Amino acid sequence: MSVKKHIFVVGLNEFNLHRLKQLRGVETCEFHGVIDPAAVYETEVFDIDSMLKEATAHLEAHEGNIDAIVGYMDFPVSTMLPILCERFGTRTTSLESLLKCEHKYWSRTVQREVIPDFIPAFTAFDPFDDDALVKISDAGLYFPFFIKPIKSSGSRLGFRIDSPEDFYQAIERLRAEIGLIADPFNTVLEQARLPPDIAAVDGHFCMAEEIIGGxxxxxxxxxxxxxxxxxxxxxxxxxxxxxxxxxxxxxxxxxxxxxxxxxxxxxxxxxxxxxxxxxxxxxxxxxxxxxxxxxxxxxxxxxxxxxxxxxxxxxxxxxxxxxxxxxxxxxxxxxxxxxxxxxxxxxxxxxxxxxxxxxxxxxxxxxxxxxxxxxxxxxxxxxxxxxxxxxxxxxxxxxxxxxxxxxxxxxxxxxxxxxxxxxxxxxxxxxxxx
CATH class of the missing domain: 3.30.470.20 (ATP-grasp fold, B domain)
Structure with a gap:
């Protein structure tokens, strides 16, 4: 008789539970939801500390094996998984390797080390710095360019900048809204071992990049x-x-x-x-x-x-x-x-x-x-x-x-x-x- 595998899915909803049950070889698997899906689907306010505590308590209360902890969503689920998997001894990539992908400035610096001819010119900037546009220009980026938070989801708060007017309109929105992801993302960054130059670029920073397309x-x-x-x-x-x-x-x-x-x-x-x-x-x-x-x-x-x-x-x-x-x-x-x-x-x-x-x-x-x-x-x-x-x-x-x-x-x-x-x-x- 096969031993049942218990798989915990952060933010599991009925739509995806139906999909999961159709996969190959899951006849002996039981899927469990961790954290109400509304907390990751239907809001842009993420209290990472509370979510991690809730998930940890849920998993600790399970009587039996914890064979896997998974997710299929972007922030905040993706960044929580390495933390939860390390706590409960299940498999996934390390938090640092994940952040080398999700922290857009760190990701670009790592990409530049091995595939420099396939990435755009870029620089990080502080949207709360009144001299940000001058510093972007000093870094060799000129109109038009694209700006986005160093951590975002989808195309949210991403803007093509063709003029100073475009830049300052975008900055107004960024200053008002960037904290929704920056604050919880910083909670994740605090749990990672970051190089000093990366630690200085926290979740409230943005990226300016050369326009690419095709x-x-x-x-x-x-x-x-x-x-x-x-x-x-x-x-x-x-x-x-x-x-x-x-x-x-x-x-x-x-x-x-x-x-x-x-x-x-x-x-x-x-x-x-x-x-x-x-x-x-x-x-x-x-x-x-x-x-x-x-x-x-x-x-x-x-x-x-x-x-x-x-x-x-x-x-x-x-x-x-x-x-x-x-x-x-x-x-x-x-x-x-x-x-x-x-x-x-x-x-x-x-x-x-x-x-x-x-x-x-x-x-x-x-x-x-x-x-x-x-x-x-x-x-x-x-x-x-x-x-x-x-x-x-x-x-x-x-x-x-x-x-x-x-x-x-x-x-x-x-x-x-x-x-x-x-x-x-x-x-x-x-x-x-x-």
Missing amino acids: WQCTVEGYVFDGEVVSYGIVDSLRYPHVLSFFHYRYPSGLPDPIQRKMTELTATVMQHIGYDNAAFNVEYFWDEVQDRIWLLEINTRISQSHCDLFAKVDGASHQQVTVDLALGKRPDMPHRQGRYPMAAKFFYRVFFTDAVVARVPDADEIAALENEFPGTVIDLQVTEGQRLSELPEQDSYSYALAYIWMGAQDETALLANYERLAEQLSFAFDDIIS
Whole structure:
């Protein structure tokens, strides 16, 4: 008789529990939630100390083995995992190696040591320093450039800066809002052994970087006992003329030599960082005009957005990777065994400054659409009466009303099906500020 494995998932919700139960080899696994999912999904206020104490108490109260502690979310979950795993003797990468990915300034300095030709010019700056713009210029960065916090989530508080006016408008928002992530991130930094030059750049700092762009994609991978494995590349396609994502598409349409080079760069940088026994993804741009690859950023988790894409195309959500690694096993990830040759996650958005949601599609309407387009999953992100500006984890230019996962035989069919579906989604708004 097989011994049951107890796997604890930080922020586990029903949507992802359903996914986890469909993985290969989990018949003898029991999944337990740690921390209410609303505490990590539905707020931007994170008391890391309290969350760690709550998680620790929950785990200590468990009668039986603690075989794995996992998560599939960005901050704060990703940064809590190494701390919890060290306390309870389960497998994941070290806190320092994780921070070499998540602390954007530390990450760039480490990348520069091994792949300097594939990263943009950069400098850290203090947004509360009135001379910050002068210091950015002194560091050799001139308009246009991009700024973002040294720890952020998604595209939040990221701005393209084309003029001093743009900079000071962005600084006003950064000063008002950066503490939401900076304060809890500093709590994590206090538990790590940081070099002095990195310790001086805490969570309230920002990054200024040379503008990079092109065809954006994400290399999904993992490290198992020191071996770096990349198992899929997902394209990230934006709405025309804005920074907001339109859809993620798998498999990638990038030329094979570009995909191979990205895989090679990924192995080089992840080995140099010392990342081990955990999943990751690395975002890149391919500037087709210059035929140049840029590393955008490293994330210390699978992309939750890509789970259904891998299930549709390869035959299993890549949560398979997270669970297998946490149990000390080489991931049992299938390849091209899914129902569809191509899949995408679409972001159904509005480009308002603000509004109040007056109507959303009801359950019957959603079920009818999912039935009309087999394999489709629609996940609404708003409720009636909700003010859009109160939604967490949005970019600086739009609001995502729904996530829609679809599979198809090819790109043409995929886009055509989405357009037909989107036309039938019925939302209404009051108090629109355009």
